[in-house]
Amino acid sequence: MQPALEISGLKKTYKGGFQAVKGLNLTVEQGDFFALLGPNGAGKSTTIGVITSLVNKTQGLVKVFGHDIDKELDKAKSFLGLVPQEFNFNQFEAPMKILVNQAGYYGVPRKIAVQRAEKYLKQLDLWDKCNEPSRNLSGGMKRRLMIARALMHEPKVLILDEPTAGVDIELRRHMWEYLRELNAEGITIILTTHYLEEAEMLCRNIAIIDKGEIVKNTSMKSLLATLHIETFVLDIETSSTTPVLNGFASRLIDEHKLEVDVDKAQSINSVFSQLTEQGITVNSMRNKSNRLEELFVNLTANKTISSVGAVN
Amino acid sequence: MMTFQNRIALSSILHKEVHRFMRIWVQTLVPPAITISLYFVIFGELIGSRIGSMGGFDYMSFIVPGLIMMAVITNSYSNVASSFFSAKWQRNVEEMLVAPVPNWVIVAGYVGGGMARGILVGLIVTLISLLFVDIQIHNIWVIITTVALTSAVFALGGLINAIFAGSYDDISIIPTFILTPLTYLGGVFYSITMLPDFWQGVSQVNPIVYMVNAFRYGFLGVSDVSLTLAFAVILTFIISLFTIAMVLISKGIGLRS
Numbered sequence: 291m292q293p294a295l296e297i298s299g300l301k302k303t304y305k306g307g308f309q310a311v312k313g314l315n316l317t318v319e320q321g322d323f324f325a326l327l328g329p330n331g332a333g334k335s336t337t338i339g340v341i342t343s344l345v346n347k348t349q350g351l352v353k354v355f356g357h358d359i360d361k362e363l364d365k366a367k368s369f370l371g372l373v374p375q376e377f378n379f380n381q382f383e384a385p386m387k388i389l390v391n392q393a394g395y396y397g398v399p400r401k402i403a404v405q406r407a408e409k410y411l412k413q414l415d416l417w418d419k420c421n422e423p424s425r426n427l428s429g430g431m432k433r434r435l436m437i438a439r440a441l442m443h444e445p446k447v448l449i450l451d452e453p454t455a456g457v458d459i460e461l462r463r464h465m466w467e468y469l470r471e472l473n474a475e476g477i478t479i480i481l482t483t484h485y486l487e488e489a490e491m492l493c494r495n496i497a498i499i500d501k502g503e504i505v506k507n508t509s510m511k512s513l514l515a516t517l518h519i520e521t522f523v524l525d526i527e528t529s530s531t532t533p534v535l536n537g538f539a540s541r542l543i544d545e546h547k548l549e550v551d552v553d554k555a556q557s558i559n560s561v562f563s564q565l566t567e568q569g570i571t572v573n574s575m576r577n578k579s580n581r582l583e584e585l586f587v588n589l590t591a592n593k594t595i596s597s598v599g600a601v602n
Numbered sequence: 603m604m605t606f607q608n609r610i611a612l613s614s615i616l617h618k619e620v621h622r623f624m625r626i627w628v629q630t631l632v633p634p635a636i637t638i639s640l641y642f643v644i645f646g647e648l649i650g651s652r653i654g655s656m657g658g659f660d661y662m663s664f665i666v667p668g669l670i671m672m673a674v675i676t677n678s679y680s681n682v683a684s685s686f687f688s689a690k691w692q693r694n695v696e697e698m699l700v701a702p703v704p705n706w707v708i709v710a711g712y713v714g715g716g717m718a719r720g721i722l723v724g725l726i727v728t729l730i731s732l733l734f735v736d737i738q739i740h741n742i743w744v745i746i747t748t749v750a751l752t753s754a755v756f757a758l759g760g761l762i763n764a765i766f767a768g769s770y771d772d773i774s775i776i777p778t779f780i781l782t783p784l785t786y787l788g789g790v791f792y793s794i795t796m797l798p799d800f801w802q803g804v805s806q807v808n809p810i811v812y813m814v815n816a817f818r819y820g821f822l823g824v825s826d827v828s829l830t831l832a833f834a835v836i837l838t839f840i841i842s843l844f845t846i847a848m849v850l851i852s853k854g855i856g857l858r859s
Contacts, residue, residue: 342700343700343858346854367701379692394611394617395614395615395698397702443701
């Protein structure tokens with residue numbers, strides 16, 4: 291099966307000499323829910339810009355469903371839907387007009403475009419605002435409007451550049467649900483995000499990009515499996531002394547909160563049994579922090595250290 | 603190639619552009635109507651009555667075609683310059699750039715929008731002029747062809763200006779320092795045959811002279827320049843500016859990094 295996206299040897303050097311992307315290779319299979327993560331300035335948006343032809347590449351090959359953007363750009367474009375990071379619609383136009391016009395650019399006849407616009411505006415809870423100037427929409431509504439706009443020509447690949455930035459938790463979860471539904475319908479989704487929890491919850495595969503290069507490209511499952519230690523926070527019944535946990539590093543944060551580091555080779559059952567023997571009741575438990583976040587920091591930090599070493 | 607898909611894309615851009623200037627009609631249609639009415643009152647009625655005849659016609663009849671053309675020129679230009687620059691500024695030009703819209707469709711869509719505004723304003727000004735003078739028509743086809751081609755020239759000019767512009771100031775520099783002087787010196791208010799030989803020669807390099815005179819010929823049947831030469835000049839400008847606009851958009855100048 292043809293990959294949804296194939297990038298090889300992609301390089302981009304901006305005027306002034308800044309090299310944003312340095313020989314990037316990436317393959318996204320059809321139907322995937324793919325995360326592209328990286329710190330600010332890593333080259334994520336440049337890469338997306340090249341794929342969607344908003345940025346001229348310096349070198350390399352980009353294929354969308356087998357269509358080379360150098361040879362069959364229009365064909366490649368017709369497969370792609372883009373939700374950019376910044377609001378880039380006409381703030382004076384109403385959502386309905388924005389959507390119908392966008393469909394028109396892809397050759398969708400007006401009658402069909404109006405029906406599709408109604409469908410997506412209803413699905414994304416924007417129907418009651420369909421004729422209001424879009425500058426009056428809230429930040430979350432504007433984000434959803436950009437998702438609706440990207441879907442108007444029914445693309446096979448949807449690229450979302452930080453789609454939930456500035457969106458409150460409830461709306462973010464609705465958006466996640468909607469993206470999952472789209473993916474279940476067969477749309478390949480490529481997502482960049484700063485919310486690492488978002489990538490962990492949604493994506494099956496992940497590439498971490500830093501300083502214009504891919505530093506990790508694997509499945510989310512195998513990436514998370516590389517974490518050796520996970521810290522759990524346990525809410526416990528009052529304990530005035532630190533419980534003794536053989537084989538585990540633990541810290542009593544306050545009289546109701548205990549932090550325990552668990553190696554992935556260890557069983558967490560042992561923590562519970564030891565606490566039970568000491569007469570301590572565990573009321574609830576949660577992860578201390580997002581595991582992916584820890585990994586992300588490690589990967590990008592290690593690279594920084596090694597590159598500094600290389601210079602020295 | 604004008605495929606079904608390209609036809610829809612073109613009509614979408616045209617629809618968007620016409621809707622834009624109609625939505626803000628107080629800013630786009632009313633001011634030129636007021637400005638040109640003032641010209642009619644001051645130059646036509648008040649001063650014109652003391653000037654006497656020009657080119658064999660009373661002064662008011664002589665300046666009407668030039669004033670209509672002046673409104674067409676400025677509105678075709680400013681419509682595309684401000685609309686395209688605003689699309690660049692707000693980045694909604696990206697809506698077209700990510701879609702499979704050929705560059706010529708983008709150019710044709712914006713130029714069509716500029717022509718629509720220029721011609722609509724021209725019609726409004728013509729209707730206003732009927733309050734001041736009985737308009738005679740010598741050749742309606744010359745009038746229609748000249749106004750359509752001239753509005754296309756200046757819509758293309760506005761597009762090129764907007765492509766290069768980095769700020770709103772940049773889209774007012776050309777109209778202020780080039781377009782307005784060329785229009786005022788383009789034979790709107792006088793016949794260039796009145797000028798000394800040297801200045802008549804200088805006027806020959808002003809393209810607006812050809813447009814105003816061809817348009818005036820359509821109304822009055824008189825022109826300071828040959829009609830064939832006038833159309834040749836206008837068509838040369840259209841071809842040149844269209845080619846420049848296409849090259850700029852294809853290279854992504856001011857649009858793609």
